[in-house]
Amino acid sequence: RTITEGLDYEASYQLDTSIFGRGNLGVFTFTFNGDYLARYVRQATPESPKLDFANRFGGPRLGSLPRNRWYTSLFYDGPAGSWLGGLDAGAIVHYIGQYWDGRGLTRRIHEWTTLDLVANYTFNLPAAVAQNEVAGYPSDSGKNADMKGGKGKNVIPVSTAEYNPCGWRAWLNNTTITLGVNNVFDFSPPFVAGTDENGYDKWVANIRGRTWFVALTKRF
Numbered sequence: 118r119t120i121t122e123g124l125d126y127e128a129s130y131q132l133d134t135s136i137f138g139r140g141n142l143g144v145f146t147f148t149f150n151g152d153y154l155a156r157y158v159r160q161a162t163p164e165s166p167k168l169d170f171a172n173r174f175g176g177p178r179l180g181s182l183p184r185n186r187w188y189t190s191l192f193y194d195g196p197a198g199s200w201l202g203g204l205d206a207g208a209i210v211h212y213i214g215q216y217w218d219g220r221g222l223t224r225r226i227h228e229w230t231t232l233d234l235v236a237n238y239t240f241n242l243p244a245a246v247a248q249n250e251v252a253g254y255p256s257d258s259g260k261n262a263d264m265k266g267g268k269g270k271n272v273i274p275v276s277t278a279e280y281n282p283c284g285w286r287a288w289l290n291n292t293t294i295t296l297g298v299n300n301v302f303d304f305s306p307p308f309v310a311g312t313d314e315n316g317y318d319k320w321v322a323n324i325r326g327r328t329w330f331v332a333l334t335k336r337f
Contacts, residue, residue, distance in 0.1 A: 120167075122155040134196075141196040143204075151187025151212075172216045174226060174311050174318055181320035183226075185214030203239040203293075208232065213321050218311050227307040229322055235297035242290045288335070295332035303327035 127150040134142040157171040159179075172184040190209040195201030213229045306322030317324060 118160050120156065120158040124153045124155070126151055126153070143196045143201060144194045146192045146194070147190070148192075149187065149189045151185070154182060154184050157182050174216065174218055174309055176311055181216075181318050183214050183216040183321065185212075186321065187212050203241055204236070205239070206234075206236040208234050218309055224310070226309055226318065229304065229307055231299070231304055232301040233297065233299045234301055235295065237293055237295045239293040240289050240291065242286050291336040293332075293334040293336070295330075295334070297330050299328045299330070300326055 127148070129146065129148045131147075132145040134140075134144070154171050156169050157175075157179075158167050158169050160167045170179055170182050173182055175182050188209060188211045190207055192205065192207035195204035209232070211229075211231045211233070215225050215228050218224045218226055303326045305326070306317040306324060308316050309318045310316075312318065315324065
């Protein structure tokens with residue numbers, strides 16, 4: 118049997134800058150989330166002794182059991198109605214506390230703290246002025262161009278040309294550009310002798326180091 122005891126916790130706070138009466142500068146959101154492992158007791162058979170693996174590296178079968186691990190983040194959302202309205206940026210700190218190596222309780226695995234940064238910008242383009250005159254019905258719609266033979270050809274109104282399926286506004290609108298970096302300071306994971314493989318705890322760490330990423334998302 119296995120007996121586990123611990124505590125999961127989370128706290129969050131959102132600050133809307135408009136409450137200060139000096140204009141809307143956006144919203145800040147703070148989050149703190151983690152868990153505390155009090156004990157992780159295993160007993161193979163009813164006659165076997167109870168062994169507590171909490172705060173230890175348990176190896177391939179048990180994985181990683183650090184007592185403390187948490188992350189905290191701070192995100193900023195730009196004010197609606199301004200060019201900052203599409204901005205969403207944040208910083209995230211990940212923390213793994215010290216714990217014991219799997220080969221006895223003679224050496225500690227050092228704590229590991231990393232910082233991630235990410236920024237998104239979503240384009241929300243306003244409609245052209247001519248379109249706003251009568252919603253859904255441009256003032257120059259329905260015009261025909263005279264063709265040879267007396268035939269008429271419908272012409273796309275100038276006011277909506279940028280919003281047709283081939284217009285640049287249609288492609289840029291509702292498009293999100295993302296830029297981020299994980300492990301900003303390029304910290305290597307702490308050495309773990311008990312892994313017998315790569316020398317680090319793959320359950321809570323990685324060896325990728327500083328990693329940049331970009332993304333482009335279009336919502337239709």
